[in-house]
Amino acid sequence: MDPLRHFKFSLFILLAVLIFGTTGYSFIEGWAPFDALYMTVITLATVGFREVHSLSVEGKAFTMLLIVFGAGIIAYAIGSLIRFTLEGELRSIMGRKKLEKQIEKLHQHYIVCGYGRIGTLICREFSAKPLPFVVVERDPELCARLSDEGFLFVHGDATDDAALEAAGIRKAKGLITAVTSDTENVYITLTARGLNPNLFILARAGEAGSEIKLRRAGASKVISPYVIGATRMAQAILRPSVVDFIEIATAGHNLELQIEEILVRSRSALVGKTLLTSEIRKGLGIIIVGIKKPDGQMQFNPSPATMIESDDILITLGEKSAIENLDKMASVGDSSL
Helix, strand or coil, X not given: CCHHHHHHHHHXXXXXXXXXXHHHHHHHHCCCHHHHHHHHHHHHHCCCCXXXXXXCHHHHHHHHHHHHHHHHHHHHHHHHHHHHHHXXXXXHHHHHHHHHXXXXXXXXXXXXXXCCHHXXXXXXXXXXCCCCEEEEECCHHHHHHHHHHCCCEEECCCCCHHHXXXXXXXXXXXXXXXXXXXXXXXXXXXXXXXXXXXXXXXXXXXXXXHHHHHHHHCCCEEECHHHHHHHHHHHHHHCHHHHHHHHHHHCCCCCCXXXXXXXXXXXXXXXXXXXXXXXXXXXXXXXEEEEECCCCCEEECXXXXXXXXCCCEEEEEECHHHHHHHHHHHHHCCCCC
16 A cells, blocks of 8 residues: 555544544543543543543443554554655655656757646647656646646756756757746756857747847747737638648658658768769659758759759658658668668
8 A cells, every 4th residue: 555545544533533533532431422422532632631520330341342443543644644755755855856867868859948838839849759858847737737738847947057957058059938937938048058059048038029139049930829820721711722731741750751861870871872872752652842952051842863962961851661761771771772
């Protein structure tokens, strides 16, 4: 039986003894219920107060019985309470230590600041990928929810250096600040950029004009959920078929069609080949809709003669299994289709 059930069980037994004692004194001595309850309490507590009324022989025998069994029950209840408290504290401490060790092992991970509505959706997407991440959240209730969902988290304020340090910001690959306050997002961005100058920082903007401030603070990219949401809703009316296609292609759980980005490693056999000679389209049935070059230049709808270079990012459209095979080819150098 776990400590919580022990504690609940002891409270139930204690309540049962109180009812038993109150009923016994009322029946044997004919006392009023409150007098009988008072006598039961002082008897179980062994405080030594005088009897409410004189006891009969039967009443004295009942009192001795109540003391013998009641004292044991009181001791059991106190022991359960102590056990519940100590084990709860130990479990919390051990759980926190385990969590800290897991966070210390992270490398090239992402830090999500804020577990509100936006942060929750981001974490679900990262978890489905899966992508290593840790959440920084100051709300105890949200931290409890993070613990229940099995996500790594740091209980603290993301504007504090200590909280970001605990989340492993110096080893992180990127940071997403998604709290509701633009002021806090700016402050988090400034703090994060100071701790890790090479960090990719994605910031959420709410109010008009915040994007400029966030970029000045050091944000690599700024996104406004309201602008994106409004644009998506308008496009759902203006270009409904296009929106349906994008929703199908970008849904991570969709098995038929996905849009994904593939990084071409220097050791890949794809390096030095054209899109035509690589036979990505013919062998895997994947369409390359764009290529992002190492210098940041984006080539849309590249021609078959486009050369694949090291560190190119291929924007692909195809089935999930085919994209996974292409990802392996781009990483380990296997060019067989």
